[in-house]
Amino acid sequence: MTTAQPTPKIAILGAGLIGAAWAALFQHHGADVRVWDPHPDALAATPKRMTKPLAQLAEAAPDAGPLGSVTLCETVAEAVTGADLVQENAPENIPVKHDLYAQVEPLLADHAVLASSTSALTWSELSPGLQDPARLITAHPFNPPHLVPLVEIYGTDADRIARAEALYRGAGRVPVRLNKDATGHIANRLASALWREAVFMVQDGIADVEAIDAALVNGPGLRWSVLGAHMAYHLGGGAGGMQGYLAHLGPSQERRWAALGSPTLSPEVQAELVAGVTREAAGRDIAELEDTRDKALIAALRARKDAPHV
Amino acid sequence: MTTAQPTPKIAILGAGLIGAAWAALFQHHGADVRVWDPHPDALAATPKRMTKPLAQLAEAAPDAGPLGSVTLCETVAEAVTGADLVQENAPENIPVKHDLYAQVEPLLADHAVLASSTSALTWSELSPGLQDPARLITAHPFNPPHLVPLVEIYGTDADRIARAEALYRGAGRVPVRLNKDATGHIANRLASALWREAVFMVQDGIADVEAIDAALVNGPGLRWSVLGAHMAYHLGGGAGGMQGYLAHLGPSQERRWAALGSPTLSPEVQAELVAGVTREAAGRDIAELEDTRDKALIAALRARKDAPHV
Known part of the structure; x- marks a missing residue:
């Protein structure tokens, strides 16, 4: 964030792992962060939950400037009043989120953006919780x-979307915009499509987990x-690029799509998946695997600064 | 390669881009490389084609030890005789490869492995070209x-597979074994599955290329x-790991699979893909995009040395 801009005011609603990660991210990038959670114990645990993300951010993004502030708020009103961005991380339950929105909406500044971190739900399911759905993205x-820079955005108010994107970019994120509301946004649709074929190969005996x-x-x-x-196929087309690729290999790609599998998560397949990741983990527990993942992500993010991706 | 091992003798058949990359890789890792191509011009161009890969390898893997040797061979016999590994990079055409195998097989040492770099064809289609199919992987x-470490391997002779894997590992590769012959091996099946959903999202208007x-x-x-x-879902399951993930979210994953798209590469979709990568390339030609890709890959590979992946 440049010094010419006022300090962003960010409200974090819900102080679980995702909420604590958002809080650490925005604090690391200099914002004024206010955190609220309906459970006093969860709220009190927030600073502890932020410790590791803050330490990792100091490694991954050492040039972010001075830390912002974090305030733990006992009421929604204290967190939300005056916020530029309200990042909601409530459970993936439509009535729970609608109830929260009903509390939050009357407190929002005119310019404020209410942003849901939802993974499983869509804007179309969540927006009926508001008097003015344009406030929600x-x-x-x-x-x-x-650590992972992606933030996938959908909403209907172009000005609010642009303001939210600027706030996410200011926190080192890469916002990506959907043109249409879609379950799974972009990234989880891609991940789901890839994993379907990965599970099929296990089921079919082509390769081990x-x-x-x-x-x-x-x-x-x-x-x-x-x-x-998409760009990989552009480069795979040689001098002809994507057009050359599609002209020469489009039909064989369509045949390959037709030959991909449709697995079932049968008890046998589930057992093989569990056995496979157990072999792969080789005695490492979840915390150790996450720690290795995070160290590798931090190294990859630092490498990008010297050699940016395409 | 450790100094206790004899210098590997590698024959590269076909000196196009893939053949030249293999030659550079094995030379960089100290092997005795012999290259043959049926076209004298292609053979003569090999050292020039190897220049950039060799320079990139010096950056990506600076600790590989002394360079090996490269000999350009006018005959198949000169390249293949005495080789431990024959890496075939002929055009993706079954009769062409079978003709080549018929020339090569009588010249092979007993212990030699004949390895095809084929992307589109399978072991089952290629092995009838040999008297002893066990020689082929x-x-x-x-x-x-x-630069990309993966080598996907299928064959029927466990000893030859193990010897080939050791040679690839000696050249800094990560060999991965299939249990069953499959079109697209593993990686291109995954890439194809992911791209199908990526094209669907373009066709359906969910997001731009x-x-x-x-x-x-x-x-x-x-x-x-x-x-x-697979490991990502293991970590996504919290303390319960993959078993917990499947128990809680397996059914929703199956519903998500059912909701994935089946796009068609219609003229309209093709036009949108071409327009999209053109916008994304932002004036950069193929060579510039490849150069950016390679620099980013080298940085990512170097980052892995300090912080290995899971």
Whole structure:
């Protein structure tokens, strides 16, 4: 954030893992952060939950400038009043979110954006909770939210979307806009499509769970960290680019799509998936795996500063 | 390669872009490389084609030890005789490859492995070209082969597969084994499944080409460069891991699979894909985009040395 801009005021509603990650992210990037949670214990635990994300951000984004402030708020009103952006991280339950919106909406400043972190729900399901649906956007982070830059955005008010995008960019995020409300936004649709074929290969006996993961991480996953899927086919077309690719290989791609699998999460397939990740984890528990993931993400993010992706 | 091992002898058949990348990779890792191509002009151009891959390898893998040697061979016999590994990069045409195998097989040492770089064809289609099909494996690299570590392997002779894997590992590759012959191996099946949904989102108007690529590169692509898809769901299950994930969210994942799209590469969709990558390229030609991709890949590979992926 440049010094010419006023300090952004960010309200974080819900202080679980996602809320704490948002709070750490915005504090790291200099914002005035106010956190509220309906459960006093969760609210009191917020500073502890923010410790690791803050330490990781100091490594991943060391040039972010001075820290902002964090205030724990006992009431929604204290958190939301005067906020530029209200980031809602309530449980994935429509009535719960609608109840919260009914409390929040009368307190919002005219310019404020109410942003839901929802993963499973859509704007169309959430917006009926407001008198003025234009106040709401969905703004879905990708886990872990303080490290992975993506924020997927859908809403109907172009001005509010633009203001929210500026606030996310100021916190080092990469906002990406949907043109149409869609379950799973973009990223989880892509992840779901890829995992369907990954599970099919396990079910069909083509490869083991850990071989598929190793192929992804050392092959297309590595490449997709620097080059999008559409752009990869543009480069795969040689001098003719995407047009050349489609002219020469479009029909074979359509045949390949037709040959992809439709697996079922049967008890046998589930057992093989569990056995496979257990072999792959090789004795490492979830916390250790997350720690390794985060260290690798931080290294990858730092590498991008010297050599940006395509 | 450790000094206790004899210098590997690698024959590269076909000196196009893939062949030249293999030659550079093995030379960089100290092997004795012999290159043959049926076209004298292509053979003569090999050193020039290897220049950029060799320079990139010096950056990506600076600790590989002394360079090996490269010999350009006018005959198949000169290249293949005495080789430990013959890496075939002929056109993706079954009769052409079968003709080549018929020339090569009588010249092979008993212990030698004949490895096809084929992307589109399968072991089952290629092995009838040999008297002894056990000599053949498919060993598919992922573009660009000297930078992306993955080599996908299928064959029927466990000893030859193990010897080939050791040679690929010695050249800094990550070999991954299929249990069953499959069109598209693992990585291109995953890429194809993901791209199908990416094209569907364009066709359905959910998001623009460049937004989908930005979401991938800043979201799941980045995460898949450090964490496999199966393992991501293991971590997404909280303390319960994959078992907890499947128990709680398996049914919703199956519903999401059912809601994924089946696009058609109609003229309208093709036009939108071409227009989208053109906007995304923003005036950069293919060579410039490849150069940016390669610089970013090298930075990502170097970052992995300090913070290995999960």
